[in-house]
Amino acid sequence: MEAKHVIVFSALIFSLFIGGETVTTGNWELLKESIGISAMHTQLLPNDRVIMFDRVDFGQSNISLPEERCRKLADGRIDCSAHSVELNLLNQDVRPLTVLTDTWCSSGSLASDGMLIQSGGSNDGEHAVRTFRPCADCDWVEDQKGLVVPRWYASNQILPNGKVIVVGGRGQFNYEFIPKSSLQSDFKVFELPFLKETSDAVENNLYPFTHLTPDGNLFIFANTKSILFDYISNRVVRDDYPVMPGGVSRNYPSTGSSVLLPLKLGLINSIIGTPDAEVFICGGAPPNSYITAIKGTFLSAAKSCGRLVITAAQPRWQMEEMPIERVMGDMLLLPTGDVLIINGAKKGSAGWYLGKEPVLNPVLYQPESSKYEIMEASKTPRMYHSTAILITDGRVLVGGSNPNKNYNFTEQFPTELSVEVFSPPYLSSGPRPQIGWVKTGTELSYKQPISIGFTSEKNGDASLFGKLFKNKNGELENVSVTLVAPSFNTHSFSMNQRMMVLEVNQVRELSSKSYVIDCFAPATPNIAPPGYYLLFVIHNGIPSKGTWIHIS
Structure with missing residues (x-):
C-alpha cells in the first residue's frame, strides 16, 4: 500500500470556497500508517486504549494473532492473522487481540464497570456476546450462545440499571437484554412490531437509531418513523411522532446518522431529572438508492437534516440542510456541544462498491445557531465501514473504510488500515483551560x-x-x-x-x-x-x- 504522509494544515482561517461555502480551519494528522486491520468497529476505553475490529473472514490482515493462534474459515482456509487490535493513544502502540467468532456488522456498549460488551455478527458470531476488560494483557472472552436469537445489524443501548438492550437486526423485529444473568427475562425475546412496520424491500431500518430519554424510555427511529418505547413493560408509550419529511431513508443501507443533542441540566432538572430531549438526524439516501447502485446508477445522497424535540407536547420536525450531500456519515458530539459530521460519500448507498464520490470535508454544526461550517479536508476517503470517535484530548480519531469484499489495496477505494486524528477549530483558538x-x-x-x-x-x-x-x-x-x-x-x-x-x-x-x-x-x-x-x-x-x- 502506498505510504502516506502526515497531513498538517494551517490553523489560520483562509478563504477557500466549496459550493459557495467558506472552508474554515481544522487540523488533520496521520496517527498511524497501519494498525494492521481496517477499523469497522471502534470503542474508547477508560484507560485511553481504543479497541478496533473488523470481520474475521475478510482474509489475511496485516497483523498476526497473538501466539500464532489460527482460525479455520468456512471455506476451509486457515487464517492466523488478527482482526482486532488495541491502540494505545499515549504511545501509539498496537497490540493484536484474539477474536474468533465473526464480528461482521455487530454492535456494542461500554458496561458500567468499563468492560466492553459486544454482541452479534454473522455466521458463527450471530449468537455471540464478547467481552473485553480494560487491562494491560486482557483479551476477548467469547460466548457463542450469549444471544437468544441471531443479531446482525442490531443496535445496543446501555440502560439505567446497567443492562444493555439489543434492538433489531436483520430479520429480527424484537429485542433482548445482555449480559445474561439468572433472571428468566434475560432469556426472553420481546417482540417489537414497529421494526417490522418500518421495514421495506431493502430493509432501510437496520441499525435503528436508539436513544435513552430522560424519562427512562427508549426513542427508536427507523427509516422515517419513530416511537417512544417502554422496554420494561414492552409497550409503545408514544406513536404520534410525525414522519420525517423529505422522502429520504435514514437507516442502513440508506445510511444517515443520529445524535441526541446535549441534555442541559438546570436546577429544576437536577431535582426532577427531566430535561428536554432533542434528536438530530442528518443525511441518508433515497429508499431505492441501494437497488439502483447495484444496477450501476448512483443516486445523490441527502443534504437534509432534521431536529425533533421528542419531549414536546406536539413535536414537529425542524428541517435544515447541510452544505454537502452525505451518506454513511458519522455524527459526533464534541465537548462544546457542537456536532461534527464526518466521513461518507456524496452518492450511492452503504454496501460493497455501492458508494461514490467520497466526502473528504467534515462539517461542524452549532445547534444553538443552526450554523454549518465546512472544515478542512482529509486526503483519505473514509467510505463504507469507516469509524470515528471522540478521544480524551478533544480530538476525533478516524479509521477504517473498506467497501470491498476482502482486504483489497488495488480498488478505486482500497482497504484502509490507517488511523488519523482531526482537531476541531477549538484546538487552535488559543490556550486551553x-x-x-x-x-x-x-x-x-x-x-x-x-x-x-x-x-x-x-x-x-x-x-x-x-x-x-x-x-x-x-x-x-x-x-x-x-x-x-x-x-x-x-x-x-x-x-x-x-x-x-x-x-x-x-x-x-x-x-x-x-x-x-x-x-x-x-x-x-x-x-x-x-x-x-x-x-x-x-x-x-x-x-x-x-x-x-x-x-x-
Missing part, C-alpha cells in the same frame, strides 16, 4: 455537588481581554462543564453517545488565572446511566482535556 483537580475524585454519585479546580490562561486580571469574560461581580463567565459518554461506533451510528451540560452553581477565583467551578452531578441514571464519562471544562468555547470520572 486545564483541570487541576476534582474535589470529589473520580467517583461520583447522583445529585452530588462537584468542585473542579482549573486554570485558564485566557483571563489575566490586568488585561482588558480578561475583564471581558468576568461579570460585574468579578466572576468568570462563559464557563461550562460537560460530561460525554464514550460511544461504540460502527456503520455511521455511535451507540450510547450522550452528553450532559451540568448545572453550574458558581465560579470562584482563587488567584490570577486559577478558578474553582461548583456544579452538580446528573440527578438520575435515566439522564446518565451508570458508567464512565469524560468530564470537560469549557471556557470561551475552548474545552480542556477530558478527565475520566465514574458515576455509580
Whole structure:
C-alpha cells in the first residue's frame, strides 16, 4: 500500500470556497500508517486504549494473532492473522487481540464497570456476546450462545440499571437484554412490531437509531418513523411522532446518522431529572438508492437534516440542510456541544462498491445557531465501514473504510488500515483551560455537588481581554462543564453517545488565572446511566482535556 504522509494544515482561517461555502480551519494528522486491520468497529476505553475490529473472514490482515493462534474459515482456509487490535493513544502502540467468532456488522456498549460488551455478527458470531476488560494483557472472552436469537445489524443501548438492550437486526423485529444473568427475562425475546412496520424491500431500518430519554424510555427511529418505547413493560408509550419529511431513508443501507443533542441540566432538572430531549438526524439516501447502485446508477445522497424535540407536547420536525450531500456519515458530539459530521460519500448507498464520490470535508454544526461550517479536508476517503470517535484530548480519531469484499489495496477505494486524528477549530483558538483537580475524585454519585479546580490562561486580571469574560461581580463567565459518554461506533451510528451540560452553581477565583467551578452531578441514571464519562471544562468555547470520572 502506498505510504502516506502526515497531513498538517494551517490553523489560520483562509478563504477557500466549496459550493459557495467558506472552508474554515481544522487540523488533520496521520496517527498511524497501519494498525494492521481496517477499523469497522471502534470503542474508547477508560484507560485511553481504543479497541478496533473488523470481520474475521475478510482474509489475511496485516497483523498476526497473538501466539500464532489460527482460525479455520468456512471455506476451509486457515487464517492466523488478527482482526482486532488495541491502540494505545499515549504511545501509539498496537497490540493484536484474539477474536474468533465473526464480528461482521455487530454492535456494542461500554458496561458500567468499563468492560466492553459486544454482541452479534454473522455466521458463527450471530449468537455471540464478547467481552473485553480494560487491562494491560486482557483479551476477548467469547460466548457463542450469549444471544437468544441471531443479531446482525442490531443496535445496543446501555440502560439505567446497567443492562444493555439489543434492538433489531436483520430479520429480527424484537429485542433482548445482555449480559445474561439468572433472571428468566434475560432469556426472553420481546417482540417489537414497529421494526417490522418500518421495514421495506431493502430493509432501510437496520441499525435503528436508539436513544435513552430522560424519562427512562427508549426513542427508536427507523427509516422515517419513530416511537417512544417502554422496554420494561414492552409497550409503545408514544406513536404520534410525525414522519420525517423529505422522502429520504435514514437507516442502513440508506445510511444517515443520529445524535441526541446535549441534555442541559438546570436546577429544576437536577431535582426532577427531566430535561428536554432533542434528536438530530442528518443525511441518508433515497429508499431505492441501494437497488439502483447495484444496477450501476448512483443516486445523490441527502443534504437534509432534521431536529425533533421528542419531549414536546406536539413535536414537529425542524428541517435544515447541510452544505454537502452525505451518506454513511458519522455524527459526533464534541465537548462544546457542537456536532461534527464526518466521513461518507456524496452518492450511492452503504454496501460493497455501492458508494461514490467520497466526502473528504467534515462539517461542524452549532445547534444553538443552526450554523454549518465546512472544515478542512482529509486526503483519505473514509467510505463504507469507516469509524470515528471522540478521544480524551478533544480530538476525533478516524479509521477504517473498506467497501470491498476482502482486504483489497488495488480498488478505486482500497482497504484502509490507517488511523488519523482531526482537531476541531477549538484546538487552535488559543490556550486551553486545564483541570487541576476534582474535589470529589473520580467517583461520583447522583445529585452530588462537584468542585473542579482549573486554570485558564485566557483571563489575566490586568488585561482588558480578561475583564471581558468576568461579570460585574468579578466572576468568570462563559464557563461550562460537560460530561460525554464514550460511544461504540460502527456503520455511521455511535451507540450510547450522550452528553450532559451540568448545572453550574458558581465560579470562584482563587488567584490570577486559577478558578474553582461548583456544579452538580446528573440527578438520575435515566439522564446518565451508570458508567464512565469524560468530564470537560469549557471556557470561551475552548474545552480542556477530558478527565475520566465514574458515576455509580
